[in-house]
Amino acid sequence: MTSSLTSAVEPLGVLDGARFRAGLDDGRSVWLDGEEIKNVAGHPAFAPPVAELSRLLDLQHDPAHRDLLTVEDPETGLRIGRGYHPPRTAEELRAARDSAEVWMRESWGQHGRSPAFMSSIAVGLLDFRHRLETNRPGFGANAQAYHRFAASRDLLLTHALGDPQIDRSASPVDHPDHALRVLREDSAGIVVRGAKQLTTLAPFAHEVLVYLSASFARRGAEEFVLWFALPLNAPGLRILCREPFGTEPHGHAHPFARRYDEQDAMLFFDDVTVPWDRVFLLGDGALAREGLGRINAWSQYIGQVRYRERLRTLLGVGSLLAESIGVDGFRNIQEDLGELAGYAQVLDHFLDAGEATAYRTDSGLLAPGPTPAAAVWAAQVAGRAVGIVRGIGQSGILMQPTENDLRSAELRPLLDRYMRGRGIDAAHKSRLFRLAWDLTADSFGQRQDLYEYVHRGDLARNRINLYRNHDLSAVRERIAALIDAPL
Incomplete structure (x- = not known):
């Protein structure tokens, strides 16, 4: 059989x-x-998000960043993105973090699906290949070949994880259109029908990975458990985009939205053929649940690098807002900014903890130690972090002049008199506050805020898992011994 990966x-x-x-x-x-x-x-x-992604990709060829963002693949002799390089030593693991810090700093922590993030999931797929081989012979080899294929071409990947929000109280066994499913298997591969949401970066990515389906096994729907990869130009695949951000008329600048709107999309699979060499797992919910943590071992680490940069951006903007209107000396404002600074520092500790507890996987790679509490904590503080910046800027975030207003000979004297700040003219103040609007309050800012809450998975489930997996045996035994006799 001819491989689709050649x-x-x-x-x-x-x-x-x-x-x-x-x-x-x-x-x-x-x-x-x-x-x-x-x-x-x-x-x-x-066009603007494509231009920004292009700029970031060009950094890989810049002598100032080349050795940090790329590495020579010993198997092919090609230079590949650092995120695709499977780390085997502590130095290589730290190099992945250092490389990701460049991507995240350049995009101000706004790119959730940066190349550094998704390539690390391909590394996880490679690492899990031996377990995938137990599902069906050849699936593990498929995972290894796919990693090589994506790495050698430096593909931009996305993933499609969520199922349509039709009626989640019903089982997909009774309502097959509620989930992506395999219609049939033949000599060419599997034929799938259904939909997936919320596929961030879909219009701009080369390929999509589908793999979050383990929950179906708990509902007696093992046949809906499937993992595969597919090019986004596959016949029968349609990409429906949501409303774009940052393109509003009337001159209102949206500097982050225009550049960093990754787009979110629904994917419709209309009897799409997935070649066999792109299939990694079928019909095994237990293995899918095991694999979900394994293949995301590096992405949770890289995701923390990204969120730390977003918190730093919020902190920087918040501190400048406070200075611009003369409230930076107020005790309550300093307290709020200190809270935000503490959030950024907590991410440093989570990252260091992942490196300090790094472990050797069964395939010989070095994975950062799991920090599941980080996902729960980040979802809990995300809204508060945005709220701090909103609370500092308050009504000023809502009302600022545009660049055309600033160029108006009739308006400019009024703007300079009534819309300047402390030690800052009307032009610079308006740009700062419009940046805060873009980060925290416009459609892009609201999307980013919601993204932080939902993209790490169901918060309640994650909390329950933290409780179930926390070892309470020692403290419970001590308490039992304490109350065994009259107090």
């Missing part, structure tokens, strides 16, 4: 912006507001 085009190693843009013209079916978009890279809603 191509007449040889692997090219580290991606750059030009190759990335050209690769989007691959016949993918992208839909926005009822229209199929034929030129993704050139469409006004998508």
Whole structure:
């Protein structure tokens, strides 16, 4: 059988912006507001994020960043993205973090699906290959081949995890359209039908990984458990995008939204064939539950790097807001900013803890120690972190002049008189407050806030798992001994 992972085009190693843009013209079916978009890279809603991703990819070829962001693959001799490199030593694990810090700093912590994040999931898939082989012979080899395929081409990946919100009280066994499922197996592969949400980066990625389906096994629906990879131009696959951010008219600047709106999408699989060499797991809920933590061992670590940078950005903007309106000396404002600074420092400790408790996996890689409490903590404080910045800027975040207002000869004297700040003119103050609006209050800011709450999984389930997995035996025995006799 011919492998779908081979191509007449040889692997090219580290991606750059030009190759990335050209690769989007691959016949993918992208839909926005009822229209199929034929030129993704050139469409006004998508061009600014594509340009920003291109800039970031070009950094891999910049001598100042090349050795930090890329590494030579000993198997192929190609330079590959550092995120795709399987770490085997403490130095290599720390290098993955250092590389991710460049990606996250350059994108101000706004890119949840940065190349550094998704490539680490491909490493996790590679690491779990021996267990996947127990599902069906060849699935483990598929995982290894897929990692090599993606790494050697420096593919931008996304993942499709959620199921349609139709009626989650019903079993997909009784309502098959409620979940993605396998219609049939044949010599070419599996044929799948259904939908997945919420696929961040889908219009801009090369490939999608589908793998979060273990919960179906608990509902007697093992046949809906499936893991696979697919190019986003696969026949029968449609990508429905939500409303884009940062493209509003009337001159209101949205500096983060325009550049870092990764897009979120529904994927519709209309009898799509997934070749056998792209299938990794079928019908085994227990293995899928085991694998979910394993393949995300590195991504949770890289995700903490990203969220720390977002917190630093919020802290920086919040402190500048306070200074610009003369409240930085107020005790309550300093207390709030100190709380936000503490959040950023907590991420440092979680990252250090992951490195300090790193362990050797059964495939010989070095994985950061699990810190599941970090996911719960981050979801709990995300809204508060945004609220601190809103609380400092208050009504000023709502009302600021645009660049056209500032250029108006009639308005400018009024703006300079009534809309300046302490030691800051109207132009700089308005840009600072509009940045705060973009971070915390406009459609992009609200999306980012919701993303922080939902993307780590169900908060209640994560808390329950923390409780169930916490070893209470020693303290319970001590308490039992204490109350065994009259107090």
